[in-house]
Amino acid sequence: MDIAVIGLPQSGKSTVFGALTAGHSTSTGGAGAGPLQVGVVKVLDPRLAVLDGMYHPKKVIHAEIKFWDLPPIDREPASANQVLSGRQRNILQAADALLLVVRVFEDPALLHPLGSVDPGRDVTVLLEELALADLQALEGAEKRLSDGLSKAKPAERPAMIPQLETVKKVKAALEEGIPMKSQTLTQSETMALVDFQLLTAKPVMIAFNVGESDPVPTLDGLGISADVSGGLGEVGLCAKLEEDLSLMEAEEADEFRESMGLEEPAVERVKQVCYNTVGLVSFLTVGEDEVRAWPVPTGIVAQTAAGTIHTDFTRGFIRAEVIAYDDLIRCGSLAQGRKEGVLRSEGKTYEVKDGDVINFLVNT
Numbered sequence: 001m002d003i004a005v006i007g008l009p010q011s012g013k014s015t016v017f018g019a020l021t022a023g024h025s026t027s028t029g030g031a032g033a034g035p036l037q038v039g040v041v042k043v044l045d046p047r048l049a050v051l052d053g054m055y056h057p058k059k060v061i062h063a064e065i066k067f068w069d070l071p072p073i074d075r076e077p078a079s080a081n082q083v084l085s086g087r088q089r090n091i092l093q094a095a096d097a098l099l100l101v102v103r104v105f106e107d108p109a110l111l112h113p114l115g116s117v118d119p120g121r122d123v124t125v126l127l128e129e130l131a132l133a134d135l136q137a138l139e140g141a142e143k144r145l146s147d148g149l150s151k152a153k154p155a156e157r158p159a160m161i162p163q164l165e166t167v168k169k170v171k172a173a174l175e176e177g178i179p180m181k182s183q184t185l186t187q188s189e190t191m192a193l194v195d196f197q198l199l200t201a202k203p204v205m206i207a208f209n210v211g212e213s214d215p216v217p218t219l220d221g222l223g224i225s226a227d228v229s230g231g232l233g234e235v236g237l238c239a240k241l242e243e244d245l246s247l248m249e250a251e252e253a254d255e256f257r258e259s260m261g262l263e264e265p266a267v268e269r270v271k272q273v274c275y276n277t278v279g280l281v282s283f284l285t286v287g288e289d290e291v292r293a294w295p296v297p298t299g300i301v302a303q304t305a306a307g308t309i310h311t312d313f314t315r316g317f318i319r320a321e322v323i324a325y326d327d328l329i330r331c332g333s334l335a336q337g338r339k340e341g342v343l344r345s346e347g348k349t350y351e352v353k354d355g356d357v358i359n360f361l362v363n364t
């Protein structure tokens with residue numbers, strides 16, 4: 001899962017990124033506008049440790065979250081008709097979710113780009129920037145599609161009209177302040193927009209970067225309604241402190257946390273918020289080679305889930321043998337699970353549940 005870390009200048013993005021990735025990051029894409037930092041965080045699933053003891057596989061593969069530290073969102077871009085740079089846009093479009101860093105900490109020595117520390121305003125501003133970027137993308141699309149339509153042969157036109165209509169509809173709603181993920185669209189309308197990878201369709205989480213003694217604000221408390229925001233995830237952390245702690249030896253960091261009355265490391269809370277906001281569940285696979293957790297969107301059906309292992313598995317899907325993790329542990333083996341009738345055979349449209357241990361039977 002890829003998460004882009006964005007926010008206003010000097011809000012603490014790189015510090016949040018450092019706290020999450022504990023200094024384990026690499027530069028990438030150095031050409032032109034300077035390198036970007038990317039860091040990988042493992043999502044340790046305790047169920048894999050138990051399965052490891054049961055199967056003794058060669059490898060245990062946990063899910064991973066990749067964080068991308070981006071340059072700030074410039075409120076006065078060099079080019080007035082482009083809010084985000086092309087490169088920023090590409091990374092945001094490819095991301096599964098966005099983590100918006102909002103400054104709450106006070107520091108008289110560090111000027112806020114908008115003149116004052118005001119988290120509620122900053123959340124609104126950042127969401128507006130995302131909406132603006134989508135509006136620009138849709139305006140471009142509308143123009144291209146209209147031009148294409150006027151040049152098309154009469155026989156070609158009927159096939160082109162629905163996409164143009166969808167672009168107009170979504171654009172109008174966006175102008176009313178409704179992000180794409182809060183709009184009611186049919187499946188074919190959603191499909192018509194897939195290629196545009198709109199940013200307001202993505203899950204968004206707010207990371208409130210607080211000072212050491214600041215209370216953590218809430219979106220509710222800031223008066224940001226879920227209707228407008230499309231349902232945001234939220235998490236508070238003192239990024240500077242968390243970054244320092246993340247670089248210490250684990251034992252030393254734990255002592256510090258305890259003495260300061262801090263909860264678990266921020267990265268654990270952020271991971272949880274990511275899973276909840278993006279709406280992920282994990283199915284598991286077991287075997288002598290590897291035991292592995294596969295994060296997939298809630299509600300995914302078996303045939304689509306098979307494709308996360310290998311794209312060919314979607315096409316070649318025959319059926320899925322499924323047992324719930326708890327049942328497998330209770331039975332002690334798949335064979336025993338089959339005997340007791342808790343290992344089931346499921347078809348293409350079976351809805352995958354968190355903790356399902358699955359063996360896909362495929363024709364490749």
Ligand SMILES: Nc1nc2c(ncn2[C@@H]2O[C@H](COP(=O)(O)OP(=O)(O)OP(=O)(O)O)[C@@H](O)[C@H]2O)c(=O)[nH]1
Nearest residue numbers: 009010011012013014015072105107210238239240
């Ligand atoms: N007091 C205080 N300072 C912080 C905190 N988090 C970050 N800073 C400081 O704020 C400044 C900017 O932090 P960065 O993490 O570089 O912010 P950024 O958003 O990545 O900045 P740009 O990429 O330049 O936009 C640094 O001097 C940090 O030390 C915090 O929680 N408290």
Ligand SMILES: [Mg+2]
Nearest residue numbers: 013014070071
């Ligand atoms: Mg930075």
